[in-house]
Amino acid sequence: MESMPGRWMARQHQAGRRLCLILDGKHAAREPLLTVRHLPQYCCLYAETAVAELASTGPIILLLDQLGEPALVELLQHPQTNWGWLCSLPGDDLQGLARHWRERLLVGPAGSQAVYRIHDNRTLARALAHLSIDDWPVFLGPLISVYYWHEDRWCEGENPAPGEYPAPVPAPWLNTPNPQAQAILHANILRYLLTEHSERLAALVEFQDPRIWLAQVLEQARAWQWRGPQQLEFLVVRRLEEATQTSGIRWQPMQEEAPGDHFERVLKQWRRLREKV
Incomplete structure (x- = not known):
């Protein structure tokens, strides 16, 4: 041998x-x-x-x-x-x-x-x-x-x-990083959107590749350090709504705003907008 x-x-x-x-x-x-x-x-x-x-x-x-x-x-x-x-x-x-x-x-x-x-x-x-x-x-x-x-x-x-x-x-x-973790996350999120928000996802497909769109949204989550499941779900679903209809959410963090405070402020802002509808 x-x-x-x-x-x-x-x-x-x-x-x-x-x-x-x-x-x-x-x-x-x-x-x-x-x-x-x-x-x-x-x-x-x-x-x-x-x-x-x-x-x-x-x-x-x-x-x-x-x-x-x-x-x-x-x-x-x-x-x-x-x-x-x-x-x-x-x-x-x-x-x-x-x-x-x-x-x-x-x-x-x-x-x-x-x-x-x-x-x-x-x-x-x-x-x-x-x-x-x-x-x-x-x-x-x-x-x-x-x-x-x-x-x-x-x-x-x-x-x-x-x-x-x-x-x-x-x-x-x-603590070993999994190189496939990001691909698995992408697949799971798209599967969730297809199940729970199929109409909006279908509307998105008409003018943008959902995979490219999702990669951009998750890059935003990474930059803002929104890592929790609640934070990711909120960001992805609200961004999907935004992509298929008008929205008044102001997403960008304030100067020196902590990631958790940033998320809570945006969440409250969205809730106020929803109450007006």
Whole structure:
């Protein structure tokens, strides 16, 4: 196996390290990889957690012994499918590795927790790019080296101090910016407008591209530091009304006016105008 990941795997093997694969459990390679392994050679990441009911389709961690096994070779030939990533351990303690990630798996307050998608190579890549090197050990734990696909190329990362670490609160990797967050916000707002304000949105379409219009409105929200859901909804809906009918709202902030005061003043102004209609 002379590919770039093959050379990385060979180096890890020569250094006496155990190779692991973190795999998206819904990938087609799951079954052929599990078929040739006994239970000590793999574990389901979601097992023994609050999302254990998803374990059968959730991510898995596997030890790699045969570097040329067909299912693995197929994965390495198609990294753009974002199936997961490779790593190396000092031994074969999969349970210790699973325990490390399970302690970092659920994020958010009780009752509204979300699953941290550590099995996704894009999540791993963004976290490592965001974290300082001092935070790598507490994030990667027992892993010695990681190897992953990111932005059309293979990347390698070396943990400066592998070991066991408690999960920090707050976890620094949860502040990693999501490059798709703005696109998701755009899509959600347009979906909301289509559902709740379809007539006005249809009127806007007649003379302006809604996507361009929304980008301009959200840029205004950014400049004014209106980040809250109520502030965004108010600005988008009122601006949509303004785009399709006349309005007397004076939007611009006053000199040295705080973002919160600016929003409250504009909101009161709109309420007064509505009372006159």
